[in-house]
Amino acid sequence: MSSALPRRPTMRDVALAAGTSFKTVSRVVNGEPAVSGELLARIQLAIDELGYRPDDRARRLRQGGTQTGVIGFALVDVANPFFSALLRGIEEVAVKHGYLVLAGSTDANPARENQLIDAFVARRVDGFIVVSSGTENSTLRAELLRGTPVVFLDLEPELRSSDTVRSDHLGGARLATSHLISHGHRDIAFFGDDDRVFSATLRAEGYRGALRDAGVTPRPDRVVHGRHSAPEWRAIIRDHLSTGKPPTAIVTAQNFITIGAAHALRDLGVQHTVAQVGFDDIDLADVVEPGITVIAQDPPRLGRVAAERLFARIAGTAGKPRRRILTVPLIERGSGEIPPPRSRRSP
Amino acid sequence: MSSALPRRPTMRDVALAAGTSFKTVSRVVNGEPAVSGELLARIQLAIDELGYRPDDRARRLRQGGTQTGVIGFALVDVANPFFSALLRGIEEVAVKHGYLVLAGSTDANPARENQLIDAFVARRVDGFIVVSSGTENSTLRAELLRGTPVVFLDLEPELRSSDTVRSDHLGGARLATSHLISHGHRDIAFFGDDDRVFSATLRAEGYRGALRDAGVTPRPDRVVHGRHSAPEWRAIIRDHLSTGKPPTAIVTAQNFITIGAAHALRDLGVQHTVAQVGFDDIDLADVVEPGITVIAQDPPRLGRVAAERLFARIAGTAGKPRRRILTVPLIERGSGEIPPPRSRRSP
DNA sequence: CTGAAAGCGCTTACAG
């Protein structure tokens, strides 16, 4: 069964077929002009007949090392549309530079992240973009110290002296919350990603800040953090909304949470009475009733900006590490403009 | 500005620091037992201090070639959740095998596809998975002839002797259409991807087959093919539904088309009167009103099956090329069960 | 215009 793949032809094979030296073949392959017409034709023919394709790895190895024409991207979950849109943005810039991108999901698991970045380094990518808090990863830390081109995307490392591109998590959550407050709400719950994740912490901070600005004391029991699937969030939020005196509005700080909440509100039949603002835009968010008001990140743009930064770093023209924070707009669609019931309206 | 990256330490550097030969360092790096305790400790220390990381490319080059520990995946658009879910499935299997995956979007552009596969080959991936009809791509054809491990995913090449994994496009579309027929519809429109795309052709074929089975003659003016964004489809479908005597039901043969149609139906206020069945499941498809009845492919599974096939091929245990076709279930949610108006009901 | 030598970073045989 195990039929070994025939060895790929090398320059030597081509040279043999064309009756010349492999160095001359190299000249033809690289388009160097100094080859006579007759020989050139003979070599070209041999290349075509043997199906010769130069080995990029060997070429680059000899050329002196660093450049492999590949960048890495360690993200949380490529099946999450937010991350796949980041990847698409990165890819667009990579193509322009003639680069390929290695992508891998970490599921926010530090061990898997370490392993992935190890693999990137072993394969000598020219640089990588990573969605990571960077705290627990020894390989990453070592590469940063060494000066390997690295750009942090979406999240931000504790050690600040690195290139970072992300949305204004705090400002976005503050905007979401103050939007609800401006529509009369004072009892607002917050559902966010695992609080070990930097962006989730910042978003919770923004939520609290907006409450405080409005003279409302944040209640710890109104803040729920965790890493769950949309169906899990559906159950969690349904429970929260059907226990004791429920909040009159909710902030859902991530796309899967927003989806779970959309289900939960309908499970309870309160989609027209409990207000919701979500983080991240979602397909059909403007088709459901009411439409879901969201803070809309622009993930393809985030990806492009991060990639441009990385390629500048690779080219050595990036200068000092920079932190780029993109503002996020709020899109009104209905769910965020629902007022609280009369009895619970603020003055 | 352009501060050159310090050269990575090599085995020679480590050997020099530890006062030994680089061959002995190689032994330590590869965990070969035959190194004495004292030397081993000294080398280990030097490795840590210099931050030495073996160069996988050089290692594999010397080992004899083929294996790079990387596979490629050429897909249409990673920002489309269908394809990113395929990627996630592939990735899961790749991780198990210790592989990394190079992913790239082609936008169904043959030139870009060619370029991408060229790049895969130049970097000597051990094999690749490709969403391609494979007709126009010379590099792909050459690699197939050569016996490079390749698996076709979602689409299928004209030359049949290749491994293929895809959903039952024809059966799915037939199911969608006959479902609508069983609810009384006889005038059903079909909106599908560019008809140069194999799956779109098959789905249209399934639609026609179901009509014929019911004794209905398919009308060419009820079939619209094209490669468009969701907003573009929205306009196209809105036009179709507001011209002359509109169909009483529609089949939307791809996720972006389904989203566009959901908007179009609501633009015209006919979401409760015109029936719809879509291909591909979508977030919130069960939250909109009515819920959208869909033919649900299982993209992570498609990805996993394709990847397992590829790794069997790489291992040389795959045997003859095989065509794997996964059945697709229909999920009733409301939109597909709307009856036609009395006046247009079938006997 | 063409080629023989040396070497990129590593491993595979072969000696001591």
Add this chain to the structure above:
DNA sequence: CTGAAAGCGCTTACAG
């Protein structure tokens, strides 16, 4: 247990 030689597929200097 340790090392000197040869070579993976290619390019970079150096000769003719």
